[in-house]
Structure formats: structure tokens, C-alpha cells
Amino acid sequence: MTDQTAHRKLSFRILRYNPQENGSTPRLQRYELEEADGMTLFIALNEIREQQDPSLQFDFVCRAGICGSCGMMINGRPGLACRTLTRNLPPEITLAPLPIFELIGDLSVNTGRWMRDLGERLETWVHMKAGELDLGHIEETMDPDLAEQIYLLDRCIECGCCVAACGTARMREDFVGAVGLSKIARFRLDPRDARTDADYYELIGDDDGVFGCMSLLACHDVCPKNLPLKTQIAFLRRKIAAVGIK
Amino acid sequence: MKGSDQLADVAAATRRAPRDRLPALLDVVQSISGLALVMFLGMHLLLDAAILIGPSAADAVARAFEGQYLFGTAHPWIVSLAALALLTLIVVHAVLALRKLPHSTREYVAFRHHLRGINHGDTRLWWWQVVTGMALFFLIAPHLYIVITQPETIGASASAHRVVAERAWVLYAILLPVVLLHAAAGTYRMVVKWGWPKLSRVRLRPWVWGIAGAYCVLGLAALVAYTILGLRLTE
CATH class of the missing domain: 1.10.1060.10 (Alpha-helical ferredoxin)
Structure with a gap:
């Protein structure tokens, strides 16, 4: 009989590419991690960075779906890493940076520049x-x-x-x-x-x-x-x- | 005048120039032409189904469109004219819809890559709308050519002969599901695009696909009836 409480082994395939680095070519790198209760992709990525690969680049600030920094392609669909529970995903998870935006490195993109250009244009x-405009007027x-x-x-x-x-x-x-x-x-x-x-x-x-x-x-x-x-x-x-x- | 002043003047002039109203017109005409074609298709398939009542009912419908009951004699050229008008509407709709398609290899590859990755129903449906639209260029052409050039051969016996002896059943068996899929996807998109009638997509989908399915069954039944009649005629 299998242990129902056993945590899954998650396999991450993460697109690695640093356009700032000479000789860097886009490739999928595999990481494995044991799933924890209530684990989000944000937690998983931090764990990978802390324990397996400090060179992995991704963005986050608020961890609560407020800052919009951790948007990425999760199994082909855009979503926020901090709002995505790993339990809602299959054990094989592919992560890639958001397309269209300027790539900073790995999963990190410059949405800010795109949004600023948009704001100026519109x-x-x-x-x-x-x-x-009368600052003295209520x-x-x-x-x-x-x-x-x-x-x-x-x-x-x-x-x-x-x-x-x-x-x-x-x-x-x-x-x-x-x-x-x-x-x-x-x-x-x-x-x-x-x-x-x-x-x-x-x-x-x-x-x-x-x-x-x-x-x-x-x-x-x-x-x-x-x-x-x-x-x-x-x-x-x-x-x-x-x-x-x- | 300094170069920077000239640039500022050009920028100000560009800014003041009112934007072309054409994009709005094209967007509205694309939807209206699509709606008109969907309504025509619905009526066309209903009238085709007259063969299910009997050959005399199908003949009565054909003669009605030739003006028999209006002028006393049948004038098949009326059908040719109507088909030409329809062809014009199809061309207008198709040309306007072409604006939305991928225009280069880069755009095509980008969209296909996106489609495979995102696994999203409505995005996939749009792609099928494109595929069926492209197929209709080729499927509608022979159908309309026959109607425009041989309007007098529309009726129970002549149509049954065409379906069986001239093997037009192959064309119609492909055309029917393709045109219905295109019409259903287009109607669905038009409703969500303009937000009217106010229906959620979950409530809209069963209506659109239910009606398209019913029309498909009706159209296939009519095709089978024409085939049976055609087989009897060849015997």
C-alpha cells in the first residue's frame, strides 16, 4: 500500500539563458525537488536557488500576487509563481520566461520597460x-x-x-x-x-x-x-x- | 529654424492629425458581413431540407427563388444574380478577415508556437476558424460557380443528379461541416467580441454548438435524401 501522505518528487525543467553572458545559449536545465505542503512555485524556485543553483535568475518582491514580478510561463501558460501551488501541477513542471518582454536572464524579464512605453504611448x-488644476481647491x-x-x-x-x-x-x-x-x-x-x-x-x-x-x-x-x-x-x-x- | 524646432513642429502636426476612421469601419463591416453570411447559411440549410418533405417541396423552393410565384414564369438568372451578390459579400468578409491572419513566417511560427504552448480552447478555436476559412476559399468556389452558371439545374431531380452522377456529394459532405464549424466559431467570437448579447462563454457555447450540430444533422439528412433520389434516378 502506498503512503498517501508521501510528498511527490517534482521535476523542474527550467529555461536557462543569459543574454548578457557571452557564449550563453538557451537550454532546458533539470532540477529535482521534494514537494512540501502548500508549496508554491516561488518557494520551489527559492529552494532550488538556495540549495542547488545560486545562478538561477527569477524575480519576486511581494510573494503575495501584488507586485506582479514573478510572472512566468508555467507549463506553457503565463502565471504568477507566488500564486501557483505545485499541488495543482503535474510532477513535471516546465518554466520559461514570459515571451514578448526583454529577457534579463533565465526567468527574469523586464516588464517595466514595456509597461512604461505602453503608458507613455497610451x-x-x-x-x-x-x-x-488648483491644489488649493477641494x-x-x-x-x-x-x-x-x-x-x-x-x-x-x-x-x-x-x-x-x-x-x-x-x-x-x-x-x-x-x-x-x-x-x-x-x-x-x-x-x-x-x-x-x-x-x-x-x-x-x-x-x-x-x-x-x-x-x-x-x-x-x-x-x-x-x-x-x-x-x-x-x-x-x-x-x-x-x-x-x- | 533649428533642427529640434522643426522636429517639434512635425511632432505637433502629427499629433493633431486625426486618426483614420477606416479601422473602425473595417472592424464593423467584418462583423456585419459575417453575421449576414451566418444568417444566409441558416436559411439556405433550412430551405435545402425541403427535400426531406419531398421532391415537389424542393422544386417549389427552387422555383420560388426563380421568381415563378412573383412573375408567373421562372427566371433562373435571379438566382445567378443573388449568388453573385453573395460571392461579393464573401469576398468582402474574407478580405477583411485576412487582416487578422499571420502575415509572415515569423508571425505564423510565433502563433503556432503560442498555440501549442498555451493549450487554450478559445485560442485553438480561432485557429480552426482560420483553417476552415482558408478551406472555404476552395470549397465555396465550385459550389457558387455551379449556382451562378447553371441556376436552372437547381431542383430536386437536377440537384439529385448532380449529387450522385456528378459526385457532388463529396464536395457537399466536406463543405457542410467545414462551413458550419467556421460559422459557429465566427458567431461565438462575434458575441464575445462585441459583448452582445450579454452571455457568459459557458452559457454561450452550448447554444452555438447545439445549433451548429442541429444544422449539421439537418444538412446531412438533406444530402442523404438527395443521394437516395439520385440513386433512384440513375436506376
Whole structure:
């Protein structure tokens, strides 16, 4: 009779490649580890780094699905290492860095640069009317339901999972991805932002924007924060299309 | 004027230039043309099934589309004209859909690699939509060519003859599931793309696949009925 409490032996195949290092070539390196109760991929990776290979590169900060640093391809699907329990995975686990983003080394990618470029391109900040900014004036109150809706979209942690899961983004590097579209949806809701749908059309009214989305919806299905990306992109498409065909 | 000033002016001019409204129009026309084609397909397959009632019912449907009951005599060219209009709609839809396909080896390889890795149902369904769409270029062409050039041969006996003696059953047996898969995937995508009607994907899927399955059964039954009739005619 087998011992039901025995821990599995996990076999990790991790893509190793350091573009900064001369002569480094991409390869899959195997590590083995005994599974522990409540083990996350983040814990497993730390254990591998501490006990087997200190050269292994991966990112993490918060360990709680808040910072979005530990996004990686887990058996081909993007996800956060800190939110992924090994017990929900088969004993053979393949890890790779998120595609599309600049590779720093091994599992570590520079999502920050991509997100910053996106933010500048889509102007993801509140655009107030000229002369409206008065620091001495008490800010208008906001309806709590509206604040809640804005907060819901503001929960995006820019982990890059939606971009890595997007077939369009994999084919077309200028596509803004679900993260870009959900940011526009967020500012569109904000009453402090003076921009109209016609202004947003200028930002996302083309095949690199909302009309490039092919509704494959892997973004929605992998989002670690469960953002309503499907609903938001469809809503945005209706509004932006209405501007275009007027 | 300094170079940097000139650059700033160019940047400002670019910024002020309103963006082309064409992408919105193309996106909407792609969906509307797809919807029109799905509605046509639904009606087409229902009317094809008239053969299940009997050869006279199939003939009555064919003559109705030739204007027999409107003008007193049948004018098969009306069917040719309608088929030409349909061909135009198909071309518009196909050309617009081509924008979404991989345009280079790099894009194709990137998507195939992504598809294999992510193992995601809706992404896979899109790929099947592409594959069936490409197949339809070749499958619809002979079908429409016959309708446009030989509209007078549409009716119970002539169609049955075509199905059996001219072996058109092979074409129809392939065309039917391919066009239904493409239409079902397209309808599903259109609903999630525009967010209307407001249905979750879990609730939408049984509707789409249930209706497509029912049409497939109906279409196959009609094809079998034409085959039986064709075999009787050859005897």
C-alpha cells in the first residue's frame, strides 16, 4: 500500500539563458525537488536557488500576487509563481520566461520597460482640462460605485501575463494588449479625466489597439487578478467603433 | 529654424492629425458581413431540407427563388444574380478577415508556437476558424460557380443528379461541416467580441454548438435524401 501522505518528487525543467553572458545559449536545465505542503512555485524556485543553483535568475518582491514580478510561463501558460501551488501541477513542471518582454536572464524579464512605453504611448494618466488644476481647491467627491469600478480596473499589477497569453501580441509587437485596453477603460471611467471617446480613438482606434484584438480571451483566462478583461474590451470596442463610424 | 524646432513642429502636426476612421469601419463591416453570411447559411440549410418533405417541396423552393410565384414564369438568372451578390459579400468578409491572419513566417511560427504552448480552447478555436476559412476559399468556389452558371439545374431531380452522377456529394459532405464549424466559431467570437448579447462563454457555447450540430444533422439528412433520389434516378 502506498503512503498517501508521501510528498511527490517534482521535476523542474527550467529555461536557462543569459543574454548578457557571452557564449550563453538557451537550454532546458533539470532540477529535482521534494514537494512540501502548500508549496508554491516561488518557494520551489527559492529552494532550488538556495540549495542547488545560486545562478538561477527569477524575480519576486511581494510573494503575495501584488507586485506582479514573478510572472512566468508555467507549463506553457503565463502565471504568477507566488500564486501557483505545485499541488495543482503535474510532477513535471516546465518554466520559461514570459515571451514578448526583454529577457534579463533565465526567468527574469523586464516588464517595466514595456509597461512604461505602453503608458507613455497610451498616456495613461489623468488628463485634466487646461487651467483646472488648483491644489488649493477641494477635490470633487466621487460616487462610491464609480470609485469601486475604477478601483476594480486599477487592480492591474502589470505582471504581463495577459500580454504573454495573447496570440495577437505574440504575432504583432505593437499591439497594446489587454493591459493597455483595460488602462484606457479605467481612465475613460474617471470623471477627472477630460478626454472624450474621440481622444481615446486617437490612441487605440486601429489594429494595434482595440480593433487588433481578436477576442481569443486567453488574457481574461490567465489574469491573476481576475480582471473583467472580456467585458471591458468588448465595451471599449463598442464605444471606440461608434466614434469611428459616426 | 533649428533642427529640434522643426522636429517639434512635425511632432505637433502629427499629433493633431486625426486618426483614420477606416479601422473602425473595417472592424464593423467584418462583423456585419459575417453575421449576414451566418444568417444566409441558416436559411439556405433550412430551405435545402425541403427535400426531406419531398421532391415537389424542393422544386417549389427552387422555383420560388426563380421568381415563378412573383412573375408567373421562372427566371433562373435571379438566382445567378443573388449568388453573385453573395460571392461579393464573401469576398468582402474574407478580405477583411485576412487582416487578422499571420502575415509572415515569423508571425505564423510565433502563433503556432503560442498555440501549442498555451493549450487554450478559445485560442485553438480561432485557429480552426482560420483553417476552415482558408478551406472555404476552395470549397465555396465550385459550389457558387455551379449556382451562378447553371441556376436552372437547381431542383430536386437536377440537384439529385448532380449529387450522385456528378459526385457532388463529396464536395457537399466536406463543405457542410467545414462551413458550419467556421460559422459557429465566427458567431461565438462575434458575441464575445462585441459583448452582445450579454452571455457568459459557458452559457454561450452550448447554444452555438447545439445549433451548429442541429444544422449539421439537418444538412446531412438533406444530402442523404438527395443521394437516395439520385440513386433512384440513375436506376
